[in-house]
Amino acid sequence: MSQPDLGLLEEGQRSNFIRLRTLIILRWVAIVGQLTAISVARQLYDLQLELGLCYLAVGVSVVGNLIAMFIYPEDKRLSEAENFLMVMFDLLQLCLLLFLTGGLHNPFSLLVLAPATVSATVLSLRSTVLINATAVALITCMVFVYMPLSTQDGTIFGLPDVFIFGQWTALVIALLFISVYARRTTNEMNAMSDALVATQMALARAQKLSDLGGVVAAAAHELGTPLATIKLASAELIEDLDEFPEMQEDARLIRAQADRCRDILHGMGRAGKDDLHMRHAPLSEVLREAAEPHENRGKTLTMEFAPLPGGGPQPQVFRRPDILHGLRNLVQNAVDFARTQVWIDASWDDRRIVVRIRDDGPGFPPHLIGRLGDPFLRRRRSDPGRNARPGYEGMGLGLFIAKTLLERSGAELSFANGAEEGEGTEGAPNGAIVELTWPVAKVVATVAPNTPLGENPLIET
Known part of the structure; x- marks a missing residue:
């Protein structure tokens, strides 16, 4: 199953999200602050500053802003290189001003x-x-080279060397810490945002397919009657036109084309009738439908369904796109990493429905057990299971989509490895285990399975 393409959201293109206007406004704020600080230092504290050079440093920022405002449109998005040059320019201009002021x-x-x-x-x-x-x-250069702050009577303001060393150390540590902190936090937010976008895309695609199936089934149902009428009328014309062979041949052609339309609609109706007539189905059928795309991929899928103590007959659960898509992702992950077999077990009682998907593969990486369900997880390069699936870089997005969709339906998910639960014998499901638990009220249909759904609505044109 293909995952949504997130190529437009890669890290290298994040800078394209920043508008030039935003940086221009921020630079104007900085310019006003710099001019205010220079004026206050000169007028209030009588500091002897190189006003010409200071105003020149600020003037460079003013000129740069004016050029950017008049040359580029307000809604221009900056590229990576342009953003880098803007930030580097601001850094150099600020350090030049600091050099001139102590x-x-x-x-x-x-x-x-x-x-x-x-x-x-x-x-x-x-x-x-x-x-x-x-x-x-x-x-570091400004520790040794700078223009000192002095008053008109020659008094020089400065900090002791130990405080300057502390200032330098604090700035270096703050630069490293804040950069790492801001970057990690931003990456986490971006990854979550991208994964949520992918989840919405997957759910929207599944919903569109479901809606399309319903429309197709309705079309097949509604067009059946006029096609039968056309076929009946053409048959009567064939009988009445024995003396007109050419016209009789046209009537036979009409009947043949009506039969062809019937066959086409019949095939289309098979593809979409479930979404129209089965809004809910037995739990076993929903699980079989979710696992169906992976039945012929070289692995054996074994399903078992049994009530828990005190449980009644098999429940009728909703066939919603989010449930089917989430279950399908989990089954896909199990089939991808299984050696030979995947087990899907379901049990229920009056309060809950429990589904377990197990395989005989290597299991989840131990260092990721606590983070499964987070987007864009990566395997360690030294992970021995990395070669079990060539070209597979990570399993974070698929599991994130599945976890998000299933939790939206009311399920609680837990991840474990079979060996941790004492299932390490040969031929047993000692690989990855995913357990889902739904409250009955969240997924069980309240309508009796034999209740008629009513007539299909007419398709208005």
Whole structure:
């Protein structure tokens, strides 16, 4: 079963989500803040600053913003390279201003963290490393080379060397920590967002197929009567046109084409009648339908159905696309990793329905048991089970889709390995085990199985 294509959501294209207008607004805020700080330092504290050079540094940002505003449209999306250059420019401009105003003696030196945080959030790993390396190099230079802050009477403001060393150490550690923290958090959010998009795509596709099947079945049902009328009328014409062979041949052609339309609609109706007439089905049939695409893939599928103590007859459960698609993903995962056999067991009572999907494969990687169901998990390169399925990079997205869809239907999922439960004998299901538990009220149809569904609605044109 193919998974939704998420090629447009790859990490390298995340920067394309940022508008130039957003960075321009942020830069205007920074420019106003820089001008305010320079003015306050000069007027209120009488600091002797190189105002010409300071205003030149700020003016470069102003010119850059004006050029970007007049040359590019407001809705322009920046590429990876353009975003990198914008962030690098802001970092260099800020460090130049810090160099002119005391270096690390300036309390505003902590603003160096801002470009690093932005790069860790929206840029690739390579760009983030380059931004952080540049920031560390520049603040290291400013430990030794800077223009000191002084008043008109010659008093120089500065921190003791031990505090400067502490400031440098704190900035370097903060750069690394905040970058790693922001990047990991952003990657987690992006992965979850992408996986949710994939889940919605999978569910929407399954729902469309279900709706299409219902339309096809309804069309086959409604067109059956006019086609039968055409066939009857053509048969009468054949009998009445014995003296007109050419017209009789046309009537035979009409009957033959009516038969052909009947056969086509009959085949189409078989593909869609279940979605129209069976909104619910026995639990065993729903599980068989979910497993059907994987029955001829070289593995043996064994199904067992039995009530729990005190359980009644087999329940009628809803045949919803989310339930079928989620179960199908779990069965696919079991078949992919099984050596020879997959077991699907179902049991029930008056309160719950329990389904277990087991296989005789290597089982789930132990280091991932607690994280199964998270999107985009990856196997370790040293994992010995990695070669069991060549070209398979991870199982996070498929299990995430299955877990999300089934939990939406009210199920609780748990993952384990058979060997951990004492099922390690030869030929036993000692591989991966997935157990689903539904409350009866969530998935069992309240309508009796023999209750008529009513006539099919007419298809309006």
